[in-house]
Amino acid sequence: MFSERSKTSHRWLNVSQLEFERNLFKSSSHLSCKGDLELMFMDQHFAAHKASHDLRMFVVANQNENEIILVSVLEALFESLTNLLRGVVDKLSALENLDLVLLVLDELVDGGIILETDPYAIIGRVAMNADSEHNSAEQTISQALASARDQLSRNLLR
């Protein structure tokens, strides 16, 4: 019974989320795609909107929250993505670098709490994470090469 209830509540949550997203996108369709930042009020939520090429970004908060904070979060997101995606913030580059986009989102907000609004600090942390992952991958490759070399030398010596 509990599992059924949790399933239904989860389904309801997803449906409501999808409906909310659809309504938000519909209400923002008349807004300009020239990179202007717009504020919208919908279903007791504030949403800050910014479009770049074919990508639309939204930051949503409760109606009681300060709009300036929303705007600063969205600006930080946009600036970080612009720097990390080399100046082209569109759907294709966002999908190609989805790991960086998700890292930016993680460094920006965690559990609803705003962690950082300085885009350069966010970029630094994201780049650091990417470098550490890159280094670990390199280490594993170098370790694999070293072990292969050892095995070859042993076989040759026999």
Add this chain to the structure above:
Amino acid sequence: MSVRKTCGEVAHGRQNNLHRIFVPRNCEESRVHTSALLALNTPIELAFLWHLLSLMSHTSLPSIQAIFLFDDEGKRVAIKYYDSKS
């Protein structure tokens, strides 16, 4: 009738005597005063902590509920929902 005590019992008795609580002559007044002095900090600290906790519960940080990245057709590119527990 004399009761013989072992060395250990004697030593233990001495220790008990040494660790007996000192009660001054004006015992009642002094005891009240000491307890008042000792307890003085605790209620103030508790009250201060209580005040801080109430402040923390009333002043919440600005929270973000969701971040969406959609394409021009409204399809999801990257989305994040944040649970606001407050």
